[in-house]
Amino acid sequence: MSFTNPTTHEPVPVRVKRLPGNEDLPLPAYATQGAAGMDVVASEDVALSPGGRHAVATGLALAIPPGFEIQVRPRSGLALKHGVTVPNTPGTIDSDYRGELKIIMINLGDTPFVIRRGDRVAQLVLAPVVQASWLEVDHLDETERGIGGFGSTGGLSALPG
Template sequence: MRVNNCKIKIFNKSEYPLPQYQTEGSAGVDLRANIEGKLIVMPKKVYQIPTGIFIEMPLGIEAQIRARSGLALKHGLSLVNGIGTIDPDYRGEIKIILINLLDRPYQLEPGERIAQMVFAEYVKADFSEVTSIEELETSERGDGGFGHSGK
């Protein structure tokens, strides 16, 4: 299996270990809640949870912040923005925008793994503006969207 590696500078101001891959095949590293005490995450409320992690990535690399599937399934914890993007020129602390989608509170513990961070290459668009929609090439799909191919 071929895996691309990329050097990422990291500063950890928390008392918890550096983010790490849990298995050899893991695509993401876990981020921990850098909170002083237990936090009751109330239903349908949004929280900004610090991680204590600061990173520097080369241009062309982004960090994607994703929900942890176990917390989502068992406790309804998700990210408000679906997937968060950390741009390579951002130098602030990585914070998790967390929401509790269930109808019961969740007790978040200090140091608990609350999200995943996945690194990915990205492409920047070089736009070529056209003056009408007819200048776009036709395709088999056309303008079919949102369920156009069935359920």
């Protein structure tokens, strides 16, 4: 399976270090050829009570190339079947971070949920980053929406046909 940078069509290497005691765990991997995210597994056992949160260890440290980030996203099956998700989704792992990758998880369900070492807990998506610079101005251009905020483009009804 080969995944490529959409600009150069070359694979984007991400250096990964297994932290001591985690040599038995798989590296993050794509489950299918068309998967956008790589499944990452827990390196610890954790019991999440309803409403409980925990930064789940993965036993990995990364060196993400400059110009990229790793986005941490929930696994849809955990969210639908158990109410367990990633509360700050997508979480961002910056290219200059070298500590252990941990996945902040929360149990929004009504029963305790146990995470076992080796369980798939989240997805990782490598994404390009564009940094901004601010250009302060006195006036902004007008748009049809204008200053309309939350809900200003309509309610829950279907889009106009």
